[in-house]
Structure formats: structure tokens, C-alpha cells
Amino acid sequence: MSVRFYQVGSFAVGNRLVNRSDRTVQSDAERANSLTSGHRACQGCGEALGARYALDAAMRATGGQMVAVNATGCLEVFSTPYPETSWQIAWFHSLFGNAPAVATGVAAALRVKGRSETRVIGQAGDGGTVDIGFGCLSGMFERNDDVLFICYDNEAYMNTGVQRSGATPPAARTATTEAVGPQPGNSFGQGKNMPELAMAHGIPYVATATVADLHDLEDKVTRAMELHGARYIHILVTCPLGWGSAPGDTVKVARLATQTGLFPVFEAEHGEVVRASPIRRPAPVEEYLRLQGRYAHLFDAAGNPARPDIIAALQAMADRNIARYGLLETEAVAP
């Protein structure tokens, strides 16, 4: 039979109607479970989910020949309270700011020992990537070291109590950008667009992904592991604690981030965008904001917009992304 229609297509994790090889790594009962049960992440943690998604895909792509270097942050704290560990992979804890440099060192050491078939992944949250680790990361990119660096972006310093980072979006309430005054929450600044900064280094591969599209995330990790040199994947991971969203809404919130256009999902090679994921069910930013306590000050008690001006400014950001990456075109194109 040549019916290429499978009920849930490639949206669901698995699909009994397609070949096993076409299903996700996550649907496999024998997946690596790189980050196993018993970790102390909050209920519905997007970072725990995103890390397992990414690392399980990398484990399959490398046949288990890999090592992960992990910056300090939520992901490290909730997974390895001494003397327990949730990691079922070779895993290395670095300082907050030096994970890219340590990953570089690990790759160099493996090369010296003639074990370059063992691949290296560096990973950190947005604080460890865009703020504290940025110098090391930029150096890693500039030297084109053979490391895949993954940023799990939950848009603030969540582990230490939800302080603003360079990746915190405008208007979001954090412990250090309170919802007070005429411009409540984080200010509308230039922002620090890490995927584009990575692209500016001209490295072989840069991609963005979210925990809402598993197939896309796994494809990108797999693609990254086929390449050598410096590679960067930026994964948006919902934080129920810091974002004030319901733990059960973790995937829904991430999905709305993509469907509103606030978080463009794309791939770039050598500094050029080669593909972007089109929006399937367009939604206004309001739908995304409403689900999150960090934007509660934009709405009144009845749920009506209290600050239509700020919502409009956020919508303008989304619209700019949609235009820039062609997110509403059937086959999204390069900007």
C-alpha cells in the first residue's frame, strides 16, 4: 500500500503505522534515557525533557560514543546532588562559565589519545550560555572546535531564584525585573539573540528547536552529529516555576511560542539560514502570554489586556520574526 498518511503523521512521538526506523528515538523502549528517573527537577520541567530528548538522539547518532560537559545550573543541580546522579551517559560537570572551554579541552584530549570517534557535547542553560559562558563559547566557535554546544533556554536564572538573564524576553517578570512601574517586567532592549550571534561566527551548523516538536529536535541533533567543527543548538525549554505556567502545559506553552512567531525555529549552515519551520496554526501572542504568570501584569483580573501597548509591542516582535524567517510561507525561506 502506498498511502503516505498516518493518522498522526510526524506530530506524535510514535506511530504504529510507520516503520520503526521512521519513529522517534523517544518512542523506542530501548532509548538511552540519558537523564533517568529520580532527578529533582520541578513537575513538568521542560529542561529535563529537552535534555533527555537531545542527548538520547545524540546517543543513538553516535552509537553511545559521546561525553557531555555540563555547566553549573538547574540541569546540573537537579540531576547530581552528591552522591547521586541521574545521568546514564559519560557526564562531566564544569564551572558555570567555562563549559565550552572544558568541552574544547575534552575534545582535544580525546584527539590526542586517538579517540576522536568519541564525540563531545557541551551544554548549559541560558545563563551559562548567553551571559557567563559567552566568552568561552565565542572562543570555541571562533576556533571551530569539534563540539556540539546545546543551550537549554528557559529565559532566566531559574535555579538561583528566577533572576533576569540576557535571554529574558521583554516585559517578563523576574525576581530582578519586577512587574512595577510604567514599564513592568524586563525592559525592551536590544536583547541577546544567541542563535544569530552563533551564526555570525560562520560555524558549520546552528539550529533552534523546542520541546514541542520532538521530530524536529531529534533531526537537528542527528544532523549536528553528522558534522564536525563547532555546532550550536538552541532549545527553548518551558520553566513552569519561572514562567508561572501549569506543569502540564509545558509542551503547549513551547508550541505557542513557535506558533505565535515569538520563537522562530530554523536551521543555518555557515552563517546562512537554510530552512525554517512554517507556522501550522497561527496564534496571537496573547494566547502565549496568558498561560504564564510572568506576564500576568499585562492582563487585568478578568483576563482582559491591561497593557495593550505592551502586548502590541510583543506582537510586533513576533511579526518581525514571521517576516524575517518567512514563517507563514509554506516552505519557509532564508531571510
Add this chain to the structure above:
Amino acid sequence: MEKPFAITLEVGSSLANKTGSWRVERPVYVDRLPPCNNACPAGENIQQWLYLAEDGSYEAAWRQIMRDNPLPAVMGRACFHPCQTACNRAAVDETVGINAIERFLGDRALQEGWSPDPPGPSTGKRVLVVGSGPGGLSAAYHLRLLGHAVVVFESSPLPGGMMRYGIPSYRLPRDVVASEIARIASMGVEIVCDRTVDDLAQAMEDGRFDAAFLAVGAQRGKHADIPAGDSARILDAVTLLHETEDSEPPVLGRRVVIYGGGDTAMDAARTARRLGAEDAVVVYRRTRERMPANVDEVQDAVDEGVRLKWLSTIVGQAGEVLTIERMELDDDGFPQPTGEIEELHADSVVLALGQEADLSLLGGTPEITVDGGVVPVGADMMTARPGVFAGGDIVEGSRTLTEAIGHGKRAARAIDAWLAGRRLDRPARHELATTEHLNTWYYADAPHSVRPHLEVARRTSTFDEVVGGLDETTALFEARRCMSCGNCFQCDNCFGVCPDNAVMKVEEAHGYRFDYDFCKGCGLCVQECPCGAIEMVPEEI
């Protein structure tokens, strides 16, 4: 033991940390009742046979239908598919074409010659079924499967009841009807035609029957009082359809008026067109929207050139001239006369004003009463006389083929229980699966596949079947549009989206089990389950 510098404890796994203790609510797998199953008058487990058809297991799918309905090829054509009206997929794009898939499976079974499951061991009991329409045949089939000896008495020369004498052949080809009836007969059901039962009690005694199921149908057309001259050619729709099937079709003339707004009126009008009527006009006292006829049937009739004249009644007739009064709907939606009169020329008038049952066979069983034209029965379909059951058009209901099949099945199970001295308990129904339970993001976009229609020119000149079947590719595509509302279809979403790996794949039940040692109760699996097969329940304290 030697440990590295500054290390005093052995490395341990976080599996020692049972995070399940954080939980205040726990996810549990549930089965909800899909709206298609809920709506099916025959009680088919539609979702289950679609599931089987989705991976090409057509025979298994057909056998699943056959557990409830012995006439899939017939019903895949003639059923008005309330399942599709109820289908949740309407909220995504269009409803699933369930009826067309049932037909595909029914036709495939006839082509391949699949035979029903063999009857169970003989019980030594004999059951009489009166009437070989869908209700009678359904009862006979189910009784035979349960091991009873079954004899069906049919007053017409051929079996099938309304499937043969009511529904025109362009909707339901007779070879399909004959083949599916032959399959039931091949199981050992004895069908005796040209055998009218005048006295039920006597017939049961003569044949030493332990129980009986009455499904004689509503075969007599109702008449209206139209003050008419003697040159008028007035006949009822049942007679028209019966004679068209059985003998010489009646001569209707060029201009035919059909009086009534139900499905039989549409059948009569379309038959009139095929018998040569150039102008077939349906006169109905309410509006098109309020016609009881199925909307698809009305559309097919209009496509074939049938004219509709609504808000009209026939108040008189003189020769070829009908007097028509225009009606108006009052605030309650009832038609009221306006006094406005017009004339309409007609060579004949076909009355399609509903049908009633001929229940004269109940003369010898006075305890079985007739109330408002129907025989009162209990939930088990038993009449006031123990051992005599009734169903189909002679009991209260929607008077459709599908409902008759459902009655036959229910009666057969009740008869089986009654014969064995058991009580029949109906299992409690599950909660209905609504669109609120679904996460439709996960379903691939796919519009409904339309069945091919015969071109109009051929439709109005022949009795060829109007609606075609789906080819295998299209049927498979259509089956895969099913969203499996309320019941797990193994998409692995719960297994994938759990941040705590607290979902395990297992062999039993739904294929998954929660690991409550580690489940933190976040509810992500519930939110991301496409079909609403998981719910959160409070933890017991």
C-alpha cells in the same frame, strides 16, 4: 576502600530518590466512549474496526463489524450514519467517512468470500423470527451464533423486507442484499418465504418454537383524506417502491406529485424520475430545513431534477388538477394555513406520509397490546407475552434499518438469556469522549475523501447504483483520519513527553503503565495525549 580525593560516599543512582512522593494527583489511563459508537443504533464498535482497518487488517475489521451487524455491505450503503453526524473530527476539518469504509469492508468480504464465525454449540432451542427485514435477519444471525435453531417466516416471495421492497436499487443493489442474506442462511438459518403468519400463537405451537421475535416492519402506507374526483391516480409510496421491485412498475405519467417530506418521499420522487416522470414535485407542508429526510438524500434528489415545493399542502384534487394551499410556520414551527390557493397539474399523486404496521398476527395473543401503532416492549425487547420479543419498525424507535439491526441483536441476546433462565445485564457506559478531551494538534491535516457519484444523466434513466465505493487506498486513508477519541491508539506521546521517564511500555492493557514511584503528577501526559485516554485523579490521602 580507596576513593578519589575529597570523595567520601559511593556514587549512587537517582533511582533511589522516589519522586512519586511529590504527587498530589495521579494520571490513570481511561477508556472513554467515542461519539461514533455512542451514536450507532446497531451498537457497532466503530472505532475498533477503524483501528483494525488502519493497518490494512481488513478481515479482522470486518469480523469486528460482524460482532454487531451481519449486513456490512448493505449498511455501508443504506445507513444514514448517525456516527458521522456525531464524529468529533468535524471540529478539526470534516467528519470521517465511516459509512464508506464500512461499505469497502463489506464489499471486500463479499469479494473474498469471508464467512461468519461458526455457530456455537447447539442449545436444542428453537426460535421463530417473523419477518426477514434487517431486524429479523439480525436477530436470526445472532441467535444462530448463540447456538439456537432459527426459522424465519417471510410473507413476500423474497427475503430482505425494506432492504428489498423499500429502498430503491439505485441506493442498494439487490445482489448485495442477496449475497449478505445468503451468508446468513449458510450458517443454518432457515428462511421460509411466501409464508405469512396470521396467528403467532398457532405458528409457535405448530413449529414447537421456544421463543419468537417479531419484526414484520411497517409495510402499509398511510393515506390522507384528499377530496378527489374518480379520475385521480393516487397511490402510496410503499406500493410504488414494492411494485417497482417486484412486478411491473405502475404507470405514473409525465407529471408526478409526491406528498410528504421524509426519506420515502425522496425515494419515491427519485424512482418516479427513473420511471420516466419529466416533472417530479415533492409537496411538503414545512420548509426544506425542517424536512425529516436525510440532507444527502434531498440533495441527490435535487441533483436529479426533483423539484421541492415546501410550505404547501394538497387540499383538493379534480382530475389532473391539484389544489395547493400555501402554509406558514407559526412561532412554534408548526405549519398554519394561509388561505392562499394555487393549482398544480399532476398525472398521479404519490402519498409518502409514513407507514404503519400490519399487526393482525397478534389476534391469538391478546396480552400483546398495540399502542399508537407500536408494540410496547421492555428494555430487553420482550413483549407482554413471555418468550415473544419484538423489534424494528413495530416498536418505538427511529424506524431505520440500523436501529432494526440493533433491535435484532439486543433481542437475540435477551432471548438467549431468557431461554437459559438468566438475567441480561447491560454493562455501564463509559463517559463520552468530547472534543474537550482531545489535543487535535497531533492529527495530520486531511480532508474527507468523497465517494464518486454517478453522473446525473445516467442516474435519472437507470436504476444503477448512484454512489460508488472507495478504492483501497482511499478507504485506508479515510480510516486513518479516525482520531480514536477517548481510547489509546499507541502513539507513544505519554511515553515520550514524561520528563521523569515515569511511563513504561508493557505488553498488557493499553501498552503503557505509569511508574508511580517516579511520576511527579505534572499532568503533561494528560495534556499531550491526542485522544483523551488519560485523566488526572486525586491521590488518596
